[in-house]
Amino acid sequence: MNILKALFGGSEETPEEKQKADEIRRFDMFKYDGVRAAKMGQTDYAVKCYREALKIHEDLEVRDYLSQALIRMGEFDGAREQLKVLAEAEPDNVAIAVREAQTAHMQEDYQGMAAACERAMGVDKDNALVHYLYAQAHIGQGNAVVAVAMLTRAIALDGNMIDAYLLRGRTLLDMGDTEGAGEDKEYLMTEARESEDVLLFAARVERAKGNDATALDIYNKVIEVNPFCVDAFRERGAIKYDKGDMNGAKDDMQTVLELAPEQVADINGDYSADGVEHKVRQAYSNINPLGL
The missing domain is CATH 1.25.40 (Serine Threonine Protein Phosphatase 5, Tetratricopeptide repeat)
Structure with missing residues (x-):
């Protein structure tokens, strides 16, 4: 650039202009290095880059990137600090408030x-x-x-907001309104019957209504979708236990112990012939039959 200025009679850059150009170059370097690092899953490095960029000058886009990176790292307080700055700068930006709510x-x-x-x-x-x-x-x-x-x-x-139907249904079930929960279950089983969460909710509704046979069938489907669903094994086992199927209850509780031993207090997993009934009864004694 200085050569062009010399050829065409322009003046050389002033020290202030050089400093400004260097700041822009360094800011862009940190900003876009951070973006690339984030895309590669190098979140720690991305955060460092974004912070260095903000030291050079304020930039809302960088703060936005930084908030997202901090959330991915589980640094929620730091993310909310960035979101607060963004909200003050753009009070009408609903997306910022939504992200803050989700972080909270x-x-x-x-x-x-x-x-x-x-x-x-x-x-x-x-x-x-x-x-x-x-x-x-x-x-x-x-x-x-x-x-x-x-x-x-x-x-x-x-x-079409499946999550809203599911949360409403769960809340109604928790409130004891099985009819209202059942209405949401019917919609969800029509629109999203392949969802593990929907199937688990449907099984709980049927269990609450006393339809144990239907609930068992649905729990079986949950386990087909996800063979590692601890809740399904635990709750299916509770129904088997209530129906007197001790062997079935034992098998389901054994699976719970293998998948999530911390969820069953005071059970050591030793299912000897003499201790099976006692241990299964102990395991199920504190389980809410609705899974709530």
Whole structure:
């Protein structure tokens, strides 16, 4: 560039211009090195690059990248600090509030989650995802009735929102409303019957209604979909135990012990002939039959 300036009579760059150009070069280097590192799964290095870029000058896009990287690393407090800066700069950006709510949910900070949802609803009151997240916040705070109302509104806004149907159904079942939960189960079994979560929910609804045979069939399907589903083995075993099928209950509990021994307290896995009934009874004595 200096040669061109000399040829055409231009002046050389001033020290200030050189410093500015160097800052731009270094900022771009750190920013795009961070982007490449993130795409390659090198999240630690990406975070370092983004932080170095921000030391050079402020950039909301870099803060956005940094928040996402911190979330992937499980550094939720740091991510929320970045999201706070982004929210102050762009108060009408619903996506930022949504990410903050989702991050708060991972921290089980339901009050902070609710606050983020309220900000988002102030911008877009007809956003189905925001209503769904707000429902999760209410569930976390023990407000099941309000959560159901929020989920019903989310479904009205987006009739294909499977997650909202599933969460509403689970909440209704937890409240003891088997009829309401059953209605959501029927929809889900029509629209997403291959989903492990949907099948597990459907089995629990049938169990709550006393339809043990149907529940057993559905638990079998869950296990076909995922042979490592601890909940399905545990809950299927509970039905077998209640029906007097001690061998079936023993086999399912043995599988639970193998897959997740920490979930069954005081059971050592020694199923000798003399101790089978006692150990299975001990294993199932504290299990909620609905899996709730």
